[in-house]
Amino acid sequence: MTRGEEAALHAFVEGRRPALFRSAYLLCGNRDEAEDLVQTTLVKVVLGARRHGRLESLEAYARKTLVNTFISARRRFWRREHAYGEVPDVAGRSVDSDTGLVVRAALAELAPRQRAVLVLRYWEDLSVAATAQVLGMRESTVKSHTARGLAALRAAVREEYV
Amino acid sequence: MNEEAETEYVRGLLGRAVDEVQVPGSRGSEAVFAKASRVRWRRRTTATGVAAAAVAAGLVFGPGVLSSGHGARVASAPTAGEYTTKAGRFAKLLPAGTGKISEISLVRLFKQQPKAKEPKPVGPYDGAYAVARPDGVGYIAVGVVPRSVIDAKTGGAGLGNPCKDAPKDGRIGCTTQKLPDGSILGVWETPPADPALHPVPAGGREFDASLRLKDGTHLDIRASTGFEGKGQLGPLLKTPPLTRAQLTKLIQNPALLK
Numbered sequence: 001m002t003r004g005e006e007a008a009l010h011a012f013v014e015g016r017r018p019a020l021f022r023s024a025y026l027l028c029g030n031r032d033e034a035e036d037l038v039q040t041t042l043v044k045v046v047l048g049a050r051r052h053g054r055l056e057s058l059e060a061y062a063r064k065t066l067v068n069t070f071i072s073a074r075r076r077f078w079r080r081e082h083a084y085g086e087v088p089d090v091a092g093r094s095v096d097s098d099t100g101l102v103v104r105a106a107l108a109e110l111a112p113r114q115r116a117v118l119v120l121r122y123w124e125d126l127s128v129a130a131t132a133q134v135l136g137m138r139e140s141t142v143k144s145h146t147a148r149g150l151a152a153l154r155a156a157v158r159e160e161y162v
Numbered sequence: 163m164n165e166e167a168e169t170e171y172v173r174g175l176l177g178r179a180v181d182e183v184q185v186p187g188s189r190g191s192e193a194v195f196a197k198a199s200r201v202r203w204r205r206r207t208t209a210t211g212v213a214a215a216a217v218a219a220g221l222v223f224g225p226g227v228l229s230s231g232h233g234a235r236v237a238s239a240p241t242a243g244e245y246t247t248k249a250g251r252f253a254k255l256l257p258a259g260t261g262k263i264s265e266i267s268l269v270r271l272f273k274q275q276p277k278a279k280e281p282k283p284v285g286p287y288d289g290a291y292a293v294a295r296p297d298g299v300g301y302i303a304v305g306v307v308p309r310s311v312i313d314a315k316t317g318g319a320g321l322g323n324p325c326k327d328a329p330k331d332g333r334i335g336c337t338t339q340k341l342p343d344g345s346i347l348g349v350w351e352t353p354p355a356d357p358a359l360h361p362v363p364a365g366g367r368e369f370d371a372s373l374r375l376k377d378g379t380h381l382d383i384r385a386s387t388g389f390e391g392k393g394q395l396g397p398l399l400k401t402p403p404l405t406r407a408q409l410t411k412l413i414q415n416p417a418l419l420k
Contacts (some may be wrong), residue, residue: 010191010195013191013194013195014191018185022180022183022185023185025179025180025183026176031186032173035186039193039194039197042194042200043197043198046194046195046198047198047201050198080298098182099175099178099180100178100179100180100181100273101173103176103178104178104179107179113228118172118176119176121346122169122172122173122176123173123176125169125173127198133416150168150172153172153175157175
């Protein structure tokens, strides 16, 4: 990798971190976990970029790494937690009427893949096809996850405000 | 609500969910790159050189040494002759009080496959040895790497100065010295791996030494506090099984090459 490419990689890591953090926060619902997820993601991106010597698709690579690292970690987390009969990381329903809290609580109750679909489709503004590609699932699965996720989100917001 | 309006509505909701969270101050890209370098170095040493050769002769666990019981599942029983001869002879090269020594197979432990194929040993002591102490179980891995193997992996370029990329590769306190016979000795410390990035296995802190002989042969030794993950030997040792000085002395022992 040339010096110019290294500099571009540094700039990407520095510049992309805030945006990745917001997506990570929507996925995790927890600031510390989101920060760790972003750090892990960026390390993987750096390793991948150096290994393949390509910089043109860093953005997509980072996005894919972020959601898949999240899902993978959450899968392990759930498995471990289930052994103790506890539900992990599900925020209690807030009595606060703040929309942000309500939305975060609703997201936290979704399965990790559903959450990832909503974040990619509506926050990262990806198409159904692109979301399916990032998550390695069929488009029909993305659509069904989207429908269920949106229904849960709408219900939570309606319940809070109606 | 049409699709476009719905998209805007949901995006707005998600925006509200992240609006109030403060984006953490940048830890700096340097931290990311430093961590990436440590991971890369770990992978490289596992894939080539040290680890590949070190596991070449590592065969089996000695009975009753490991606390976790993982080893028993992956190991086949050694013959009495194999166990007492090689591990016993290797123990005699170590300083008194190093710990209880037994041969292990890192390949089989890491892969959790009792029949995982191992490369042929080159040096008489090539292999990995568990070092059991009251506080845990670490290991020492020894490997001789012939010039032909290094040339094949590097395209004939050789591995160069072991300290050249030390800071970038996460090596701490890397020093080199030219020995009277013309060989180059490098010694350094490797910090523990981050389990989140290197989950299976995540190595503990270790001292490493690399002796590059004039004929191009390498002798590499790792003195590690152990590793965490599948096949874990036991709790990590508090300190590596050998000090830097002890490791420096051991790697210059000609018996490791004969």
